[in-house]
Amino acid sequence: MAQLADLIQWLAGSRRIVITTHHKPDGDAMGSSLGLYNYLLKKGHQVHVVSPSDYPHFLHWLPGNAEVVTYTEELARAKQLVEEAELIFCLDFNALSRINELGELVAASGAKKIMVDHHLDPQGFEDFAYWDATACATAELIFRLIVDLGDAAAIDRDIATCLYTGIMTDSGSFRFPNTTSGVHRIIAALIDAGANNSRIHELVYDNNQENRLRFLGYCLSNRLVVMPEYHTAYFYISKQELDKFQIQTGDTEGIVNYALSLNGIKLAAFIVDRGPVRKMSFRSKGEFPANEIARKYFEGGGHRNAAGGSSSLSLPETVDRFIQILPEFEEMLKQ
Numbered sequence: 001m002a003q004l005a006d007l008i009q010w011l012a013g014s015r016r017i018v019i020t021t022h023h024k025p026d027g028d029a030m031g032s033s034l035g036l037y038n039y040l041l042k043k044g045h046q047v048h049v050v051s052p053s054d055y056p057h058f059l060h061w062l063p064g065n066a067e068v069v070t071y072t073e074e075l076a077r078a079k080q081l082v083e084e085a086e087l088i089f090c091l092d093f094n095a096l097s098r099i100n101e102l103g104e105l106v107a108a109s110g111a112k113k114i115m116v117d118h119h120l121d122p123q124g125f126e127d128f129a130y131w132d133a134t135a136c137a138t139a140e141l142i143f144r145l146i147v148d149l150g151d152a153a154a155i156d157r158d159i160a161t162c163l164y165t166g167i168m169t170d171s172g173s174f175r176f177p178n179t180t181s182g183v184h185r186i187i188a189a190l191i192d193a194g195a196n197n198s199r200i201h202e203l204v205y206d207n208n209q210e211n212r213l214r215f216l217g218y219c220l221s222n223r224l225v226v227m228p229e230y231h232t233a234y235f236y237i238s239k240q241e242l243d244k245f246q247i248q249t250g251d252t253e254g255i256v257n258y259a260l261s262l263n264g265i266k267l268a269a270f271i272v273d274r275g276p277v278r279k280m281s282f283r284s285k286g287e288f289p290a291n292e293i294a295r296k297y298f299e300g301g302g303h304r305n306a307a308g309g310s311s312s313l314s315l316p317e318t319v320d321r322f323i324q325i326l327p328e329f330e331e332m333l334k335q
């Protein structure tokens with residue numbers, strides 16, 4: 001396995017570089033990718049962010065967003081960029097299955113692959129790993145990587161803005177347990193480098209469209225099921241409901257947290273019919289391993305307190321399956 005010194009050597013001169021991130025990128029996926037993009041651009045590389053799919057509108061203001069190549073929209077160009085790349089950075093994921101068909105292209109490429117990530121159980125496809133499962137966000141790792149490259153001074157307003165966004169969104173606005181004092185120091189450095197913290201919060205969180213807010217109201221009033229005996233609450237949403245409210249990528253993000261905000265609830269789920277599959281988002285409090293439920297029963301995984309998976313059963317069958325597995329976890333849910 002390569003070392004940081006090898007990466008430094010790979011980055012010598014001007015390189016053709018692709019940065020990619022997981023399917024349906026979230027704030028950390030795009031924040032870390034565009035943070036690294038702006039940094040590598042500044043260092044004189046030919047660099048492109050290639051996203052496997054579209055991503056939420058509330059991230060489209062990020063510096064460098066206009067240059068992102070979306071694989072599903074610009075197939076030929078994305079393919080060419082990956083094929084011609086000398087270095088491929090894989091951010092916020094550690095298994096090639098997380099980037100769909102793009103994974104085969106990356107696997108087939110002769111480029112050096114650098115994985116920067118904070119998820120458990122890395123697959124090991126990369127040449128160099130900058131991996132730390134205790135990091136609160138991949139954007140935190142990009143900050144640390146730039147510092148390790150001896151380049152802290154290169155972090156300008158654009159880079160800082162992207163990295164701040166990644167850390168803010170993945171840490172639940174600095175409240176999850178892995179938001180250490182070290183993370184707050186990084187945040188302070190990012191603000192010193194020009195990130196406008198108050199404006200970034202506004203751009204990400206006060207960016208609702210009316211249909212999204214009404215959909216949230218509908219979910220809370222009509223589609224929230226609370227099971228106090230299992231300290232569990234979940235939402236379930238059909239394809240027709242998504243269509244009725246014209247719900248797009250990103251519009252459902254964060255709704256699961258409302259279930260977790262209920263007094264006494266330790267496990268929350270958001271189960272949504274995405275058409276081809278039923279997608280599940282799990283969130284938990286404390287020691288309860290949401291990722292174990294995702295891994296064992298829903299072909300997924302993730303972190304202890306934030307995980308996800310999918311199911312090929314129908315929506316009602318998926319909900320039934322979820323309810324039926326709860327007794328297995330009853331003891332842990334009660335603690």
Ligand code: 5GP
Pocket residue numbers: 119280281282299300301302303306307308309310
């Ligand atoms: P979300 O609920 O926001 O979609 O996902 C939360 C976390 O769960 C993600 O950061 C990721 O770690 C994990 N996750 C979500 N969906 C999947 C999946 O289908 N497979 C795996 N392995 N992890 C997932």
Ligand code: MN
Pocket residue numbers: 028029092118136137138170
């Ligand atoms: Mn992340």
